[in-house]
Amino acid sequence: MKQIQGGVTAAKGFEAAGVEAAIKYQNRKDMALIVSKAPCTVAGTFTSNVVKAAPVLWDKQIVEHSAFAQAVVVNSGIANACTGRQGLSCCEAEAKCAGELLGVPTDAVLVASTGVIGMQIPVDKITAGIKKLVTAKADTLEAGSDAAHAIMTTDTISKEIAIETEIGGKTVTLGGMCKGSGMIHPNMCTMLGFVTTDVNISKEMLQKCVSADVVDSFNMISVDGDTSTNDTLLVLANGMAGNEEITAEGEDYDNFCKALHEITTFLAKKMAGDGEGATALFETKVIHAASKEDARTLAKSVICSSLTKAAIFGHDANWGRILCALGYSGAKFDPENVDLYFESKSGKIHIFGNGVACDYSEEEATKILSDPEVTALVDMHMGDAEATAWGCDLSYDYVKINADYRS
Template sequence: MSNELYTVIPDGSVTTPRGFRAGGLHCGLKKTGRNDLGAVVSDVPAAAAGVYTTNVFQAAPLHVTRESIGKEGKLQVMIVNSGNANACTGEQGMEDARSMRDAAARAFGVAPHLVGVTSTGVIGELLPMDKVLSGIERLPAAVSGTREGSEEFCQAILTTDLVKKEACVSLTVDGIEVHIAGAAKGSGMIHPNMATMLGFITTDAAIDAEALQSLLREATEVSFNMITVDGDTSTNDMVVAMANGLAGNEPLHPGHADWPRFAQAFVYICRELAKSIARDGEGATKLIEVQVEGAVSDEAARVIAKTVIGSSLVKSAAFGADANWGRIIAAIGRAGQPVNPDTVDIRIGEIVTLQQSRPVPFDEEQATEYLKGDTVEIHIHLHQGDGRATAWGCDLTYEYVRINAAYRT
């Protein structure tokens, strides 16, 4: 698929951009034998940017990665383990995260500040460092620039996820083909302002580190911060972007002629990953998309969209294929944003249920059939301004309760 801005590469991965390798292996953190340790590696130091959870109890790896990026705005290696979050583990957790960083630096032959670390899994348990350090020693032999390397990496970052999440595009900058790709994990403990999700974005474009950080923050605001599964914000959420410049373009920045196209392609990657996380919510049977327009501002639209998508009643109605638009209007009304109670339109798919805040008769059977599908779109028009936003989530099911009732045990 392509448009005038960029071309989507369906089978692309984090190893598609020039000079990036990835891989994963099993080091013993998961009892299932599935991969639980992985790495994304650039052939050269890459400009790096990161965004992190807003949870007060930030896990040790986040602090270590922030330290590394803060040194000179570059990374060359990102290592990740699943099966153990290394969160709420005190000073020992910090020592363990730094030991992972230093061990990876030795294994890949780079300076420690060029290594980022992230973890995901159960909170409050110390890492079995003998297994982790032994695995890190074996990681260099497990990474490659192949599709298989990316597959192994994607498996290494999963917890309760059912599917891997990837996206990739190409576009021209200064007449040169560049690539942007991403991989992510996330299924539960997902709520706007980051959640138990990890994202890794690679690009072979040359881009100023400050501009990359700004772009990542802006893209996160309209992608990863616009999804919810269960209303919980985790301790380990992180998205890291690495740009190694091996495409050979002139460094991108907001004043560059190709910046708007690159920025839109970058946002596309983040949104696709975010939607994949929402669709793969624990126990989910369908993706829900809430589009809000006509708000007094984009920020007001974002808050309203996130309130509706996060409503347990809206999510339950979607699961039950019940076109109960009263759940939607109630969520809009409690979002704490300016709303005229006389001018709201609501549409479920193509079915109009409310117009100018007055009920519109509709075919219940038709609505039920639509809601039985795997994607549900809710359209809200407030008729108050030009603000607009889109949020993504999933239905709330019996299976979600089953999964989380026994997550630790």
């Protein structure tokens, strides 16, 4: 397995585009298209928020009931959430317009939106944007990058990756892109994410792999504790790599799942590190926990702690906040038997052990915590399970960004 250049156009048979449609933003790309030259098996996971945006409701129906999918239309700026029947009508209009222009059925077109909740999307602008997208679509790396840029809202960087591996004697490629910076908290996969692949895999096995994967990738990130109404991860597989269809667990399935996890973990970390106002990626790794579920619970509790996040922003080794977050997580453990370390590219330091603070240098700790990627390593000394969660620091700019988000 190796990382290669590109994103959603890296796999065989996929085209993409990103254009300016002025849905809400001016003078920037705000609509994206992904389209496959062949029908795709599709799998997805969606927000667990009871308030689900219209595109989520539309896509769930396609993932669960359509024979195949072949295109995805995405807009940024307006979320099409809490928009009632008009919002669903907009989804249908998008899918119908794209389907007619691309020559695919309406129920083979997925849609996604991100942005302000409660605003209606101007259908005339969205259909005009689709026409521009269809004209601009291409299978180039640049076209994939244009699409990745077009789905950004408060993101400061676009997020894309491609992986190449071998399955069943054939070279298989996976490409992905996502957006996410605020309203990020795992309870599915908090963001918009799209993965394309030319692997030949059955719908049942693709969905099984995707559903299992998000538990340890997108579900292990948090920026601000808010689970969005629009969370969507879609994976499209067109089979053009020519491998024998994956229909059961085994070596080919395992290799595909490993490649998918490489994609989703990379994108998840990029989102966590690009949290609104963030200056650092904050990782918490829990090792030697009593169970996998405990390890996940403990790691997520730390990266979700506002007090801990603020301490990371201040480069302050305030380890008591981490112990506190571990303690209210709900997992059972003996605090006298926990070891806590901080580490980064500048080094590693033992902060807490045997129930008390270690004799460490505050100056050294501050140096470690001043790096752009910081890890809290927590050794529970209870078993063999481990898990990693990713978040970011909490800065002054987070409030500034969200205080005037609608304007």
